[in-house]
Amino acid sequence: MRRRLPIWTYILFAFAALGLVTTLLFDMTSLIRNILSSILMIAVIYGLVYFFVLRHRQPNDIKKYRKAVKQSKKKYPHNQPTHYQRAQKQQRKQKQRVTTKSKTSKHKRASHLRVIDGKKDTHKKMTL
Incomplete structure (x- = not known):
């Protein structure tokens, strides 16, 4: 009410x-x-x-987190790349290698040819 x-x-x-x-x-x-x-x-x-x-x-957790970040910045130098950054760099290099290889090794397939699928199920039944 x-x-x-x-x-x-x-x-x-x-x-x-x-x-x-x-x-x-x-x-x-x-x-x-x-x-x-x-x-x-x-x-x-x-x-x-x-x-x-x-x-x-601010909440107490944020203050503690910011204090920990300041301590880690003092302890570890930032000019060295981290493990994650190095892995990302390697992946980029590998992708560049793959893309350059795939561009050079690609052949144009003939458009007038096509694959005909046969009856594969009957062959499996015969072997069982």
Whole structure:
């Protein structure tokens, strides 16, 4: 069952709607100015809260991970390729060799010849 709002909330909404309509009719520029200033204030408050509170708040796991990454960067030099990078390089070289070989060794097949499949099933049945 849905709860109904108290009567004072309906009265408050009615006064707000009445004030909005009268401002729209008689003083449109102040309404636009008030809306824009409200949006600006909300953006400034959100920016300050984000900059000072939310940006620095991170889960503990991420802090530990970043600390471990810094330690590993100090411990291992980054100018040497990793095992994975060396394997990728070798695979690229092999692909290049295969593609160059396949380009040179390809022969154009005659288009007027085709393979005719015989009755292979009968041959298998005879041997069993």
